[in-house]
Amino acid sequence: MKLEQILKTLIRFKTVTSDQKQNALCLRWIQKQCKKYKVFTKLIYQASFPSLLITTQKTKTPTLWLGAHVDVVPGSPQVFVPKQKESRLYGRGTFDMKFAVACYLKLLEDLSKKLPRYDFGIMLTSDEEIGGEEGVKYLVAKGYRSKVVFIPDGGQNWDIEKGAKGVLELEVVSKGISAHGSRTWLGGNAITSLMGFLDRIQKLFPQEPCGDTIHWHATCNVGVIEGGKAANQIPDFAKAQLSIRIPSESQTKALLKKIRALEKKFPSIKVAIVHATPSFRNDFKLSFAELFSRIAKNKYGIKTGLDLSHGTSDARFFVQRGIPAVSVRPQGGGHHGENEWIDLKDLERFYSVFKDFVIQVSQKT
Ligand SMILES: [Zn+2]
Incomplete structure (x- = not known):
């Protein structure tokens, strides 16, 4: 499936945080897509909030977790119908942050038979918009950790998030x-x-x-x-x-x-x-962020800067445990508003950089 097709399908799930049925439906749909691949999946419920874990190896601690939340903030019925205008795709969750889920599913499809050669996991939760306590916070406390986490829920226009208020x-x-x-x-x-x-x-x-x-x-x-x-x-x-x-x-x-x-x-x-x-600062050596920057520059000449965020995200639960988080996004905006959008051409570039990043970080030696 094309990246934008996956994203359009995901937008149609009305996964407002308060509607856990829709969130579970969406996660089960994703789990079903995984049946084609050699991966391990686990659907976990914590205080009625579902989370889906997908790993290439049978482990709670892969080298790299790819994090994302499928829940979204409420909106009018129209925002759950994806609309395309030139290269922009409008719809609830396009930017915050179903584009990431689409990238992860596309990655599984692209790596397909090669998946066992890599050591990464996909962590999808459904309560980020109300604090992430039953999702990422719970999972990290239960031992789902990694050397580094990729969680594109911060940073602006390719700038990598250095910290958040x-x-x-x-x-x-x-x-x-x-x-x-x-x-x-x-x-x-x-x-x-x-x-x-x-x-x-x-x-x-x-x-x-x-x-x-x-x-x-x-x-x-x-x-x-x-x-x-x-x-x-x-x-x-x-x-x-x-x-x-x-x-x-x-x-x-x-x-x-x-x-x-x-x-x-x-x-x-x-x-x-x-x-x-608490606020956090991703004040690690930023070596993983640097790797991402290097790939973006070499492939497309994109210059990634550093960004400080005014909002907060689930990245903090990893950072608090000493796990560096890479948060970076392609061009998009309007999150939480009626005109949330993502640039599809830029998303393709983002996906390509992201894919190389995952391959380099999680390749088994
Ligand atoms: Zn001011």
């Missing part, structure tokens, strides 16, 4: 005293104190325009705010949810200290950490 999700709860809205002196307005607090929080972050073209600084988004029932009532409760992105762990520590100090100044306010994902 961490995530800190906070819930801020403000309590007040309810009273009639005409007697403000009798109550304590939970919304007003929350607004005052959030205003102080925002001042802890650089204001835009910040002058840093790559914005490698901490950011804070107030994504949810709730509170109040009627205009003539003083609200006794208000709540906000914040998503903070931070480049380094030392900055996270320092920032939390400042937030806690601020919390003390607002007795009616409590801050809770809902979720924390």
Whole structure:
């Protein structure tokens, strides 16, 4: 099958993370394709999330894992119908990251009878968009590891990801005293104190325009705010949810200290950490990334730079265990939006570089 045909087939599976049936269907379809090849497959369920493992050798620790998630973020029904305009293919998951799954399936087809000569595995999970705890995190903890992992869920336009910001999700709860809205002196307005607090929080972050073209600084988004029932009532409760992105762990520590100090100044306010994902830096010798760069340059004259990512990916679970991750993508964009796309011509080039990379890294000696 042609690379783009595989990708189009994958897009039609509505593998939204919350729909584990569709994710399982998609993974079973992939498993079925594997029957043609001399590979070992295993479908694992962890907390109802399916993961599919495909290896050329019977092992949990191949030299190279090729990682990808089949789950996608929700979208309108149209985005699950692939549409091609010139060399661009539009559809949910084209860029994030079913193109990688298509590359992996194409690789199995191309290597076919030669597969036993290589030592690599394909790790496909279905919960990346909600944190990856039951997918890659679980599998790595269970001993599914490798010398290096290829996981093209970061990096931009052939730039290789060098690191990613961490995530800190906070819930801020403000309590007040309810009273009639005409007697403000009798109550304590939970919304007003929350607004005052959030205003102080925002001042802890650089204001835009910040002058840093790559914005490698901490950011804070107030994504949810709730509170109040009627205009003539003083609200006794208000709540906000914040998503903070931070480049380094030392900055996270320092920032939390400042937030806690601020919390003390607002007795009616409590801050809770809902979720924390550490930042990571792929500060290895980058020898595998260099190999990928060299192949891209020799084959197509493509110059790969280094990229720092504002989002996070499953790569961090490997990096935390000392396993270097190579994250790089062809031209594409619009992920999580209605116009997600990938450039099919560039994808062909990407596949060809990727294939050479896998052959060189995982060839058995
Ligand atoms: Zn900035």
